[in-house]
Amino acid sequence: MNEKKPFGEYIRRKRLEAGLTQRELAEQLFVTESTVSKWERALSYPDVSMVVPICNALGITEHEFFSACDDDQTHVQERQAAVWQGIVEGTRRFFAAGYAIAVVVCFICNLAVFHTLDWFWIVLTACALGFCFTNLPFLIRRNRPAVCLGAASGCLILLLLVCWMNVGGWWILGGLAITAVSLALPWIWWAVWRFYGKYVLPLCVGALTVWVFFLLVVIWAFTGGDWLLSLAFPLAAAGSAFFWAGFAVLYWLKAGPWLKAGIIALLVSFGTPVFNSLCDLLIMDTGGPSFREYFSIGDMLARRAAGDMSWINPLIFQIMLACSLIVLAVGVAQEARRRKKL
Numbered sequence: 001m002n003e004k005k006p007f008g009e010y011i012r013r014k015r016l017e018a019g020l021t022q023r024e025l026a027e028q029l030f031v032t033e034s035t036v037s038k039w040e041r042a043l044s045y046p047d048v049s050m051v052v053p054i055c056n057a058l059g060i061t062e063h064e065f066f067s068a069c070d071d072d073q074t075h076v077q078e079r080q081a082a083v084w085q086g087i088v089e090g091t092r093r094f095f096a097a098g099y100a101i102a103v104v105v106c107f108i109c110n111l112a113v114f115h116t117l118d119w120f121w122i123v124l125t126a127c128a129l130g131f132c133f134t135n136l137p138f139l140i141r142r143n144r145p146a147v148c149l150g151a152a153s154g155c156l157i158l159l160l161l162v163c164w165m166n167v168g169g170w171w172i173l174g175g176l177a178i179t180a181v182s183l184a185l186p187w188i189w190w191a192v193w194r195f196y197g198k199y200v201l202p203l204c205v206g207a208l209t210v211w212v213f214f215l216l217v218v219i220w221a222f223t224g225g226d227w228l229l230s231l232a233f234p235l236a237a238a239g240s241a242f243f244w245a246g247f248a249v250l251y252w253l254k255a256g257p258w259l260k261a262g263i264i265a266l267l268v269s270f271g272t273p274v275f276n277s278l279c280d281l282l283i284m285d286t287g288g289p290s291f292r293e294y295f296s297i298g299d300m301l302a303r304r305a306a307g308d309m310s311w312i313n314p315l316i317f318q319i320m321l322a323c324s325l326i327v328l329a330v331g332v333a334q335e336a337r338r339r340k341k342l
Helices: 004-017 022-029 033-040 048-058 062-067 072-114 120-134 144-167 171-195 197-223 227-251 257-282 297-305 309-341
Strands: none
Touching (some): 004 033, 004 048, 120 144, 144 171, 171 197, 197 227, 227 257, 297 309
């Protein structure tokens, strides 16, 4: 009896919170009013088959039913989920309404002013492209990434063709080629995710690296010039080296967060000086600090004394380097303590 008393009190409280009388609750559960009264007075306990109907009638969970107390954390999560769902639904409706208004207004304006439809098709395909990212994913239930990516690819190519129909010119060949190469990257990422799930990140990073060089080749094929091997490839190689170094630290290095953060900060500190120095070497001396001058306090003070405002750049990177070394030292110390415990 003592075990049933908290349950009876809880059922009574939740019934009152739901605004139900004993008779109304009994009618919903297809039991007698005296049965509900016995539950609340701890004279009997509902049959197990009544658990779900009682929970539905009182708006409680099965966990709350058996524990005879409110699960506040679950209710908070449910409210947060409901709020988030409302935000998502409102955003979807906002975008859908925006696309509809834009299409209708542009259709009327284009037809009324020019008595034909020309630039309206650009607006239509642009809205369709946006729809593929904002609304279509919520309408698809199966193969969502492939369907949305395919629809977006088709809309992007249509947008390019519609623009060409309005302005003409041979640029469409280069535009289609560059667009095709650009679309190849997300499709490769999707294929890696779909068929090689075990090594998604390394394969995607490798595909990105190869794609950058291939894209540069396609752009060079339509623009010409001698910049591909002398400038673009070296800079792309340097950027890839820094990117792979950071990825290796985050993905493969078995260390604590402080050590990883210190190494990443160190790479960031050296990134811009390396690229600027490489540009000076490949193009011309731009008058900016050399790689050594970025980290030389003496050269920085000399530039400041001469009234050259470029002394600010070395100061920023020296501060970044000092901070990264501090974080790195903390990480090394933590890693040493961790290894010592092992």
